[in-house]
Amino acid sequence: MTSLxxxxxxxxxxxxxxxxxxxELIGADAxxxxxxxxxxxxTYFSHWKDLSPGSPQVRKxxxxxxxxxxxAVGKIDNLTAGLLNLSELHAFTLRVDPANFKILSHNLLxxxxxxxxxxxxxxxxxxxxxxxxxxxxxxSEKYR
Amino acid sequence: MVEWTEQExxxxxxxxxxxxxxxxxxxxxxxxxxxxxxxxRYFSSFGNLYNAEAIRGNPNVAAHGIKVLHGLDRAVKNxxxxxxxxxxxxxxxxxxxxxxxxxxxxxxxxxxxxxxAKLGTAFTADTQAAFQKFLAVVVSALGxxxx
Numbered sequence: 001m002t003s004l005x006x007x008x009x010x011x012x013x014x015x016x017x018x019x020x021x022x023x024e025l026i027g028a029d030a031x032x033x034x035x036x037x038x039x040x041x042x043t044y045f046s047h048w049k050d051l052s053p054g055s056p057q058v059r060k061x062x063x064x065x066x067x068x069x070x071x072a073v074g075k076i077d078n079l080t081a082g083l084l085n086l087s088e089l090h091a092f093t094l095r096v097d098p099a100n101f102k103i104l105s106h107n108l109l110x111x112x113x114x115x116x117x118x119x120x121x122x123x124x125x126x127x128x129x130x131x132x133x134x135x136x137x138x139x140s141e142k143y144r
Numbered sequence: 145m146v147e148w149t150e151q152e153x154x155x156x157x158x159x160x161x162x163x164x165x166x167x168x169x170x171x172x173x174x175x176x177x178x179x180x181x182x183x184x185r186y187f188s189s190f191g192n193l194y195n196a197e198a199i200r201g202n203p204n205v206a207a208h209g210i211k212v213l214h215g216l217d218r219a220v221k222n223x224x225x226x227x228x229x230x231x232x233x234x235x236x237x238x239x240x241x242x243x244x245x246x247x248x249x250x251x252x253x254x255x256x257x258x259x260x261a262k263l264g265t266a267f268t269a270d271t272q273a274a275f276q277k278f279l280a281v282v283v284s285a286l287g288x289x290x291x
Contacts, residue, residue, distance in 0.1 A: 029269075036269035037276055053269060106253065110260045110272065117261035122178035123196055125257065129179060 004130055009076050011127035016073045018116060023070065026111050027062025028053070033107040041100055069108070072135050079138035091142035098143065101136035108132065146281050148223055155274040159259065160220045165213045168258050173209035174199050175254040183247055212251070219282050227285045234289035245287035252279040 004012075019026065032053035034041050048057045068086065075082030090096055109128060113120045148156075177184050177199050184193050190204040199205055215233070222229040237243045256276060260267045267275075 033269045033272055037273040110257060110267075113257045113260040114264055114267055117264065120257075120261060122175040125175065126179040 002130060004076065004127075004134055008127040008130055011124055012073060012076060012131045015112075015116075015119065015124045015128060016070060018119065019066070019070060022115070023066040024059055024063040026108070026115065027064070027066035028059040029062070029111045029114070030104065030107045031058050031062040031065065033110060034104055037107070038103050041103060044094075044096060044100075065104070066108075069132075069135065072138075073131075076131070079134055080141055083135070083138040084141070087139050087142040090139050091144075098136065098140045101139060102133075105129070105132035105136065145224070146226070151270070152274040152277065153223060155271050156220060156223065156278050159263075159271075159275060160217070163213070165210050168255070168262065169209035169211070169213035170206035171209070172251065172255040172258045173205055173212065175258060176251045177205065179254065180247075180250045183250060186241065186243055186247075213255075216282065219278070219285075223278075226281050227288055230282070230285040231289055234286050237286055238290040245283070245290060248283040248286050252276075252283055255279065 035045070035051055035058075036053075042051060045051055045057075048055075050057060052058070072079060072083060080087075109120075109125065109132075112128070113125075177187070177193065178196050187193060187205070187208075190202060190208070192198040192202060193205075218229050219226045237245075237248075256272070256279065259275065260272070263271070
C-alpha cells in the first residue's frame with residue numbers, strides 16, 4: 001500500500017486533534033456498529049457477557065482502541081517500530097484475522113462522518129483511510 | 145434469494161424517500177474520485193479532474209452522481225428481485241463500460257459515508273446494517289453478469 005506523504009500526516013494530525021475527550025464516544029460507536037453490521041466479528045468476543053451497544057465492556061474496549069489509534073497518530077513517522085508490541089499482541093495472543101482491521105477501520109470512518117460531518121471532507125477521509133491502512137499493516141507485521 | 149425483514153425494508157425505503165439526490169449523488173461520486181483516485185480512469189471524458197477542487201466543481205461529475213443515485217431507485221422498488229432487475233445494467237457495466245466490479249463497492253462505501261454524515265446519529269447501527277446489506281446486494285447484482 002502507498003506510504004503516507006507529509007500532507008497525509010498533517011491532515012491526520014489536524015483531524016485527530018478534535019478527538020481527545022471523545023475516545024469512548026467514538027470507540028464504543030465504532031465497535032457497536034462493527035458487531036451489528038459484521039456479525040462474524042462477534043466471534044472474537046464470546047467471552048463478553050454483553051455485546052449490546054451501551055454495554056460497559058463495549059464502551060471500555062472501544063475507548064481502548066481509539067486511544068490506541070491516537071497513540072499511533074503520535075508515532076505516525078514510524079508505525080512499524082512504534083506498534084511492535086501491539087503487533088505481537090495481535091499476532092500471538094489475540095490472533096485477530098487481519099481482514100478485520102479493514103472492517104473496524106471502515107466503521108471508525110463511518111463514526112467520524114457521523115460525529116464530524118463538516119470536517120470529514122473527502123481530503124480528510126483519504127488521509128485517514130491511508131493512515132488506518134498503514135496502522136493495520138503495522139499491526140500485521142508480526143503475524144508471519 | 146435475499147430475505148428482507150419488515151424493518152429492513154422500511155429503513156431502506158425511508159432513507160430513499162427522504163434523500164436529496166441532487167445533494168448526495170454528487171457528494172458520493174466526488175468523494176469516491178478523491179478517496180480512490182484510480183476510479184477516475186472511467187471518466188476521462190468528463191474534463192478537468194486534476195485536483196479535489198476541479199472534481200468538486202465539475203458539472204459532469206455532479207450530473208453523473210445524480211444519475212447513479214437514481215439508478216438505485218429500481219433496486220428500492222424491486223428489493224425481492226434485485227439480481228434480475230440489474231441484469232441489463234450489469235451487462236452494460238461489463239461489456240460496454242468495462243468497469244472493474246470492485247469499484248461498485250468503493251462507491252457504495254462513499255455513499256454510506258455521505259448518508260452517515262447527512263443523518264448523523266439517526267444513522268444507527270441497525271440502519272447502517274440494513275443500508276450496507278442493501279448496497280451489498282446491489283453491488284453483487286451489478287457484478288453478476290461479468291464473465
